[in-house]
Amino acid sequence: MNTLIAIIGLGVLCLLFEIFNLRKAIVPITILGLLGVLGLTISEFNSTESYYNNMIVVSKFSSTFSSLFIVLTIFLVALGHNFYENHQSKISDYIAIKIFLLAGAVAMVSFGNLAMFFLGIEVLSIALYILAASDRMNLKSNEAGMKYFLMGSFASGIILFGICLIYGAMGSFDVTEISELSQSAELPVWFPIGIVLVTIGMLFKVAAVPFHFWAPDVYEGSPALTTALMSTLAKVVAMATLYKLLSVMNADVSESFKMVVVIISMASMTVGNIMALRQTNVKRMLAFSGVSHAGFMLMTLLSLSTSAGSLLYYASAYSLSGIAAFSVILYVCKNRENEDVVNFHGLGKTNPLLAAILTAALLSMAGIPIFAGFFAKLVLFNQTIQAGYLALVIVAVINSIISVGYYFKLILAMYTKEPNEERKGTPVIIYAVAVISIVLNIALGLYPSFILDLLA
């Protein structure tokens, strides 16, 4: 609860800075503030409390995931310093929106009431719509914002409809009450329908097949930093929320529902990977790779009671490597028209450090050992085999092999092609973010227990 209040306070502070003309100080102070909030969240780690008639429930689950979101936001805000160099007059808006987005994200993992859940998702989504369209003179960015808004509000509508049906069935918005009632033998038919509708809405936010069509266009059109935010923070927030929704409302998901999850998971992995193979735009490629990672993360829904730890680990591994990859992309594609692979030619020669970081990030996503991505997949496979879905794991393994194909396309471009032009300047913050996130990723790979045991 304190986390949420502190974050919103920080967001308001950001807006005030504009008034006092302290734009230069915004990024450092926001980062400091977020670090403080992170400390606050960690200090409350072991307490389980509920506030305002169960509107907000702080638990281990919510505080670990909130910490992850805060860390990601710190990186994204830091990257903003360089990215918004030419938009100084609006920097406070951009940063403040990100902070409010974080508030929405925290609300989404710590809700105790479906109303709060919906509030959280709307705060997050609206912030994302704005950020997608934030490059307002650019046609593509406008298109991305519009597309995302239309599709997203549809999904919100479906979620809301689902919530209504659940309320109709159970007579309550409170998740603990819903969960208790759902144990009874006689369940109104509205209840499962409501659950399915809410799930569909969330799958849209996660960009799982067949609800993924918006992702590539929106990712490509949005400003690169927004894409970074969508593919890391927004995706893991949506995934964690879906996990929490399903696990708090009905502990025993029916077999047919699990079958649907298996199929969606397989389809997401396969479609995402196969489409990614054909892309030449790096942002689009990462969008499809994000679709396939969503498929992997959906595997956690098959063993709801035990897999919170592995979801947290997968989310951390995936989003940290995503941040590292995007910081390199931000550096390489700054002041370029597009993010085609061509821009990365010869990066291994002109900038070996960033090339190595991008390589490491892609290797982590591909699931090569010592990077956290490997252990994330390993733990997930372990859990899924335990739950009895060997076939799904084999599909996932085949997909891991396919994914190597396109991750390596980028690595090859960096190391075997001749550089086309020199890039000037060494933006310290981008370097710092890239190095820190990849070091964190490797550290998680060397000590997986650190995260895995948090929610065990």
Next chain:
Amino acid sequence: MNVSLILIILLVGAFATFLAGDKLASKLALFFGLAAAGASIVLLNHYNLGENISFINQWITQPNISFALKADGLSMAMLLLTTVLTPIIIFSSFGNDYKNSKSFYALILFMAFAMAGTFLASDGLLYYIFWELALIPIYFIALIWGNGDAEERKKAVVKFFIYTLAGSLFMLVAFVYMYQKAGSLLLEDLYKLNLSATEQLWIFLAFFLAYAIKIPLIPFHTWQANVYQKAPTVGTMLLSGIMLKMGLYSVIRWQLPLAPLAAKEYMYIFIGLGIAGVIYGSIVALKQKDLKKLLAYSSLAHVGLIAAGTYTLTLDGLRGAVLQMIAHGFVVVGLFYAAEIIFRRYETRAIAEMGGIRTQSPKFTSMFLILVLASVALPTTFNFIGEFTVLYSLSQINIWFAILGGTTIILGAYYMLKMFQHAMLGETNTKAFADVTVNEGITLVLIIGVLFFFGMYPKPITDLITPSLEEILTQINRIN
């Protein structure tokens, strides 16, 4: 003192080399390579005195994974192969100039680290991690410092990477499956598992895919010749000298004892695949015009025989296989080095463009001849002991296996000597061939020395590996 020391030396060496800068890199890498070799010889002494040099430490609690390094005779033999060959390989590169040499030598040491780890690890996951880790440095070595057209090289190297990764991921699934049953991936816990025949068959096949691609066995060998040809000679040496042996070693250490029922049931098929590799490799080698490719196919033939030896599931077969692994490791490094020496002078690998070297450099010619003869298993060389033992074990199973496998010696002699004749003898070449330098001479003499010494006195190695092979055999022959 325990075996983790070797890994630490190699890993620290890799980082130190990278930080030292381009000028010092090669010397520093050699220093750390020699240090690792020295340390492993000291450790061998400790081991022979009966001390416990294994290392085990809990690493991840959930799932239960340990950082477990176990050194028995087999591991020690393979470790020595790695640590002795690594400095030789590094030293052999001293005549060449590599761009960005700090990364180059760091990657070599890092690869040695991963390969040593593979030979030592006794926890399934740790083993898998080292196994995969060895792939990354060789990928970059072949990609960045390789030769030939960049596009073709890229294709060959990526194919190699995806092939090997694809194979090993199924091994990972097998490990995860066994973890569900055993609750741990320590080798000794896995040995205790009682798996049904069907389970064993699937596990055997999952492992087989990983190893058959790495070794490589027919029909999974298609990556090999191209990568050998395109990689820089150092990379080829690492691949053929040590990395191939990772696959063969893993068959003995992991595949056979974990799935003995399947191994026994389908023994003939796998021996057959090995022998098919022998014949296929030899015949294709006959037709090769490129020296490195010829050596690649001859390597395919030799490892086919080694693999056939391991699948006989007899003590002789396993012992012969391990001896031949070590012998082949040395001889193939020597041969690729000889090819490199010719390339340094003639800038070509096409056999047709060589010739007449004997009159210009008799020293090099005789050393090359010894290596050629060693590779076709001339008595008194180490390779003879290895191949002979393997062929003997094959004849115990079925005399036809031995006869067909024996073609490796006959055909091998034919294509190797034909190559030697074209490359070294014949008309005096108009191009000048400078005599071998001191560095080159030292490397070749070292390799030849090892081959002859163990050819005449293989007892130290046999004594080292036999007890652990017997242990593995009892595991294979246990009654389920």
